[in-house]
Amino acid sequence: MTMLTIIDKYILKRYLATFAVMLLLFIPIGIVIDVSEKINKILENKVPFVDVAMYYLNFTIYFANLLFPIFLFLSVIWFTSKLANNTEVIAILSSGISFTRFLRPYLIGATIVSLFALLMGFFIVPKASEGFNNFRYTYLKANGREDMREDSNVYRQIGDDAFLYVNNFNTVSKMAFNFSLEKFKGEQLEFKITANRIKFNPKDSTYTLYNYVKRKVGPLHDVIERAEKKDTVFAFELEDLTPVVYIAETLTLGELNSFIDKERARGNANINTYLVVLYKKYSIPISAFILTIIAVAVSSMKRRGGMGMNLAIGIALAFTFVFFDKVFGVMAEKSSIPPIVAVWIPNVSFGVLAVYLLKNAKR
Incomplete structure (x- = not known):
């Protein structure tokens, strides 16, 4: 032995x-x-x-x-x-x-x-x-910084009844253009927010919207809210909406599982x-x-x-x-x-x- x-x-x-x-x-x-x-x-x-x-x-x-x-x-x-x-x-x-x-x-x-x-x-x-x-x-x-992103135009479902669109996300300035957010109640549109630009503020996790317009759909007439600049909070991160092409390789096991679940719910191709x-x-x-x-x-x-x-x-x-x-x-x-x-x-x-x-x- x-x-x-x-x-x-x-x-x-x-x-x-x-x-x-x-x-x-x-x-x-x-x-x-x-x-x-x-x-x-x-x-x-x-x-x-x-x-x-x-x-x-x-x-x-x-x-x-x-x-x-x-x-x-x-x-x-x-x-x-x-x-x-x-x-x-x-x-x-x-x-x-x-x-x-x-x-x-x-x-x-x-x-x-x-x-x-x-x-x-x-x-x-x-x-x-x-x-x-x-x-x-x-x-x-x-053009490496531009190529890092999977797609410059992003249209995604971010909840059971909310849809978001942005394009031309800039990784340095944390800014995107042609932003829109649509919120539904059942099959009816509840409200829609649009902005020419949206900027993510990492310090307090807020967003700044430029040329902000919110249209709330009512039973008799719509209510429209406008502002040249508006700071607000959303339940998403702009970084998550346009992930880098190698994002999966950079996530630990727990993070990767959560990321996959989220992207599957969004219908990511x-x-x-x-x-x-x-x-x-x-x-x-x-x-x-x-x-x-x-x-x-x-x-x-x-x-x-x-x-x-x-x-x-x-x-x-x-x-x-x-x-x-x-x-x-x-x-x-x-x-x-x-x-x-x-x-x-x-x-x-x-x-x-x-x-x-x-x-x-x-x-």
Whole structure:
């Protein structure tokens, strides 16, 4: 029993250490490549050093989370291939340990990595994503501030009986134009408010309406109220009415669930995009288990091509997984495929492959 515990610790240590080294090796390479691509725009826009430093901190978190399944997959193939080439795998299995038992420390490692990735995806990655994307749209993209918004014209239901319209929302001035708010009672219009401009005041969460007109519909005649300028309070936030294109990526789990419920009630056409982000928070950590099993099954046997052949197979499978993940993610956003189905297709497909490879490896 002691020998098995030593083997577990040995493999688990190699599992976590190789994964950490893989991250430490590839993330700096990614940063160097990114700097070489963006240095001209950073210098042209005279971006403060603090903003650049924060961008690359967020860049590290964002891409480590995005690519961790690939890094994990390749790291497992790397160190398991070394075990196989040194005949350590054969020695372990020859001692009477079954292949399923041999997998135990790998699955423990996958559990540790998955839980860490899950917590990161729920709470830390959203803030990193916000900083990463804000920097890109503010400093690196032409017309980035305008492109941040999903739609310049917004018409939405903000309650059971209220509808609102604005256009040309400006993120800097917090101002929109051609505002109108219609309130119904049953099927009858109760009142309508219009204004040439509406400005949100963050300090006290009030709104200033310019060229304000309120028309209250009466049984015999309408009552009209006018003002050049009027301060008032509404039960909505102007920011929520024109969310940035990457808003779902910047929300923690609780915030994202609330946001999706609100946008679903409003009939937002982009709801599938938000659902894809939500479901991936769960599917990506689960992929750690599937890819770990595939990696062990592929690399635990000694091949004629040695470690190079195992790595070649691993890289091909890793990029196939990424291809599946991206293609079905886009299909969920743009087609009628349910997002939960599209997001889980890569895991289900590779899960079947993992079962098949595991059966062959046991033989």
